[in-house]
Amino acid sequence: MNKSKLKNLMDNFCCSNCKSDFEEESLTIVREEAGLIVVQISCQNCGKSFGIALLGVSELDIKEPVPFEMEDCPDKISCDDVIDAHNFIKNLDENWQKYLPK
Numbered sequence: 001m002n003k004s005k006l007k008n009l010m011d012n013f014c015c016s017n018c019k020s021d022f023e024e025e026s027l028t029i030v031r032e033e034a035g036l037i038v039v040q041i042s043c044q045n046c047g048k049s050f051g052i053a054l055l056g057v058s059e060l061d062i063k064e065p066v067p068f069e070m071e072d073c074p075d076k077i078s079c080d081d082v083i084d085a086h087n088f089i090k091n092l093d094e095n096w097q098k099y100l101p102k
């Protein structure tokens, strides 16, 4: 996965602590699976950690970024986005094990 593409996804978010935009360096790819990318997010400006984000992807392009346990800027993200993420996680639970490293 192209990291700059991931970075583009992060343009919708910013650090809730210092309001800095996330940079490519803010993203660490933890795991990459077919249809799913797990990234660790931390602010490069103030060092605040935002935990893990799960990104649902297709082979060609990222269909829909799915933020998880991520503090959001109220002016940049809607409540619906957060609820969608929670639903995604809830649906993922049953098959979550297969995404874990063996």
Ligand SMILES: [Zn+2]
Residues within 6 Å of the ligand: 015, 016, 017, 018, 019, 020, 043, 044, 045, 046, 047, 048
């Ligand atoms: Zn920050």
